[in-house]
Amino acid sequence: MISLYISERTWLHRLPASFKLGMLVSISIAILFIDGWRNLLPALAAALCMVLSLGRPGLQRLRNLRGLLLLVFTLGVFQGFVMSWDLAASAVIRILLMVLLADLVTVTTPMQKMLAVITPLLTPLKPLGVAPHRLALAVALVIRFVPLLMAQWQAQRLAYRARSARRPRPVLLVSFLAQALRRTDQIADSLSARQARSR
Amino acid sequence: MLSTRDLVQIALFAALIAVMGLIPKFDLPFTAGVPITAQTLGVMLAGLILGPKRGALAVLLFLFVVAMGAPVLSGGRGGLGVFFGPTVGFLIGWIAGAWACGAIFQWLLGHMPERRFLSALLACWLGGILVIYCFGVPGISLRTELTLSKAMMAGSVFIPGDILKSLLAAWLVTRLRLRT
Numbered sequence: 001m002i003s004l005y006i007s008e009r010t011w012l013h014r015l016p017a018s019f020k021l022g023m024l025v026s027i028s029i030a031i032l033f034i035d036g037w038r039n040l041l042p043a044l045a046a047a048l049c050m051v052l053s054l055g056r057p058g059l060q061r062l063r064n065l066r067g068l069l070l071l072v073f074t075l076g077v078f079q080g081f082v083m084s085w086d087l088a089a090s091a092v093i094r095i096l097l098m099v100l101l102a103d104l105v106t107v108t109t110p111m112q113k114m115l116a117v118i119t120p121l122l123t124p125l126k127p128l129g130v131a132p133h134r135l136a137l138a139v140a141l142v143i144r145f146v147p148l149l150m151a152q153w154q155a156q157r158l159a160y161r162a163r164s165a166r167r168p169r170p171v172l173l174v175s176f177l178a179q180a181l182r183r184t185d186q187i188a189d190s191l192s193a194r195q196a197r198s199r
Numbered sequence: 200m201l202s203t204r205d206l207v208q209i210a211l212f213a214a215l216i217a218v219m220g221l222i223p224k225f226d227l228p229f230t231a232g233v234p235i236t237a238q239t240l241g242v243m244l245a246g247l248i249l250g251p252k253r254g255a256l257a258v259l260l261f262l263f264v265v266a267m268g269a270p271v272l273s274g275g276r277g278g279l280g281v282f283f284g285p286t287v288g289f290l291i292g293w294i295a296g297a298w299a300c301g302a303i304f305q306w307l308l309g310h311m312p313e314r315r316f317l318s319a320l321l322a323c324w325l326g327g328i329l330v331i332y333c334f335g336v337p338g339i340s341l342r343t344e345l346t347l348s349k350a351m352m353a354g355s356v357f358i359p360g361d362i363l364k365s366l367l368a369a370w371l372v373t374r375l376r377l378r379t
Contacts, residue, residue: 004268004278024279067274068284075285075343075353082349091343098283106268106278114267134201135263138210142264145214146271150221173367174374177244184211188204195203 004103005110006057012050012108017117020105028098037089044093047100054107061107068099115139141187149180205253212249212257213264216241217271236273239361242293243327243368246300247319248375254297262290288338289357292331299326304372316373323365328358 012020034040051058072095080088119132156176201209219237246254261271270277272290282290303326307318332354340350 004270028283064275065280068276068280072285075339075345078353079343079345079349083345087344091345095284095342099280102279102283106280109268111267111269118263118267134206138206138213138260139264139267141207141210142213142217142260143269145211146217146221149211149214149218153218171374173371177248177371177375180211180215181208181248184207185204188202188207191207192203 003111004061004106006054006061006107008055008057010054010108012054012104015108017105017109017113020109021117024102024105027101031094031097035090037086037093040090040093040097044097044100047097047104050104051100054104057107061103065099065103069096072096072099148183152176152179152183201253201256208249209253209257209260212241212245212254213261216245216258216261217264217269220271220273221275236360237364238273239293239296239327239331240364240368242297242331243300243323243365244371246297246302246326247304247322247368247372249301250305251298251301254301255294258293258297262294265290283342285339285342286335287342289331289335291338292334295334296327296331299330302326315376316369319369319372320365323368324362327365327368328361331361332358 031040031043034043051062054061072092076088076092079091115136119135122132122135153176156172156179160172216238219241222237242258245257248254249257265272265277266279266282268278272281281287300322304318304322307321308315311318335357336347336350336354339345339354340347343350345353
C-alpha cells in the first residue's frame with residue numbers, strides 16, 4: 001500500500017521519530033499562547049522553508065495538500081465575513097502551521113518507526129486488554145486487507161458484469177460484505193492455529 | 200480480552216473504512232473542498248455489524264493507521280496533519296459514532312426485533328450522524344475559532360450525504376442478516 005513517506009533521505013529523516021513527535025506536541029501547545037496573525041507568520045514561513053528544504057518531494061507534498069488548503073481557506077473566508085478578518089487570519093495561519101509541521105513528521109518518518117515509538121507508549125493500557133504486540137498485528141492485518149478488499153470488489157464487479165448487463169449496485173455490496181466477513185473467519189482460524197503451533 | 204477472531208474482524212472493518220477512502224470522492228460544486236465521502240458509511244457499518252465496542256475499536260484502529268502515515272482518509276489524505284486540520288472533530292466523533300450506532304441498534308433491536316431496518320436507520324441517525332456532529336462541530340469551532348453556531352452552519356454541508364449513507368447502511372444491514 002502506498003504510504004505518504006518520502007524516501008529521499010533529508011536532514012529531517014535523520015532526526016529520531018520520538019524527537020519529532022515531541023516537538024510537534026510542544027509546538028502545538030505553544031502556539032495556543034501566541035496571539036495575532038502577525039506573530040504567527042514567521043513560524044509559518046519557517047515551516048514552509050522546512051517543507052521546501054525537502055526538495056521536489058516537498059513541493060509535491062504541498063500540491064497534495066491542496067484539498068485541505070482549499071477547505072481551510074474557505075472556512076477562513078467564511079469566518080472573515082461572519083466574525084473578523086483578524087481572527088480568520090490567525091486561525092488560518094495556526095491550522096496551516098500545524099498541518100504543515102505534522103505532515104513533515106509523517107513524510108519523514110516511516111510507518112515502522114512511528115509504530116515503534118507509539119507502541120511502548122501504550123503499555124499503560126495493558127490492564128484494559130490492549131496488548132501492544134497485538135496492535136502491531138492489527139496494523140499489519142489492515143495493511144494486508146486493503147488491497148485484498150479492493151481486489152475482491154473488482155472481481156465481484158467483473159463477475160457480475162459478465163453475467164448481466166444491468167448494474168443494481170447495492171446488491172453487490174451485500175454479497176461483498178458477506179464474503180469479506182466469511183474470509184475473516186478463515187483468516188482468524190489460520191492465525192489461531194499458527195499461534196497454537198508456536199506455543 | 201479480544202479473541203483472534205475479534206481482532207481480525209476489527210482489522211477487516213478498519214480496512215473497509217480505508218477502502219471507502221480510496222474510492223474517488225464526490226465533490227459537489229458548491230462545497231468548495233469539503234469532501235463528500237463514503238467513509239462515514241464504513242463507520243456506521245462497523246458499529247451496526249460489529250457492535251459498539253468492536254466497532255469503535257475498528258474506527259480507532261483505522262485512525263491509528265491514518266496517523267502513522269497511510270493515505271486512506273478520503274481524498275488520499277493521511278498522516279498526522281489531518282489531526283490538526285479543521286475536520287479533526289469529525290474523526291474523533293467517528294469513534295463515538297460507531298459506538299453509539301452499535302449500542303443504539305442493539306438496544307432498539309431488543310425492543311422491536313422485527314423492525315430491523317427502522318432500528319438500523321434510527322441508530323445511524325442518532326449515533327452515526329448526531330453523535331458525530333456533536334464532536335465535529337465543536338472541533339471546527341476549536342480549530343478555527345468560529346463560534347459554535349457558525350461552525351454548525353459550516354458543518355451542516357455534510358448532512359445530506361450522511362442521510363443517504365445512513366439509508367444505505369440500514370438497508371445493507373437488513374439484507375446482510377437475511378443472508379448469513
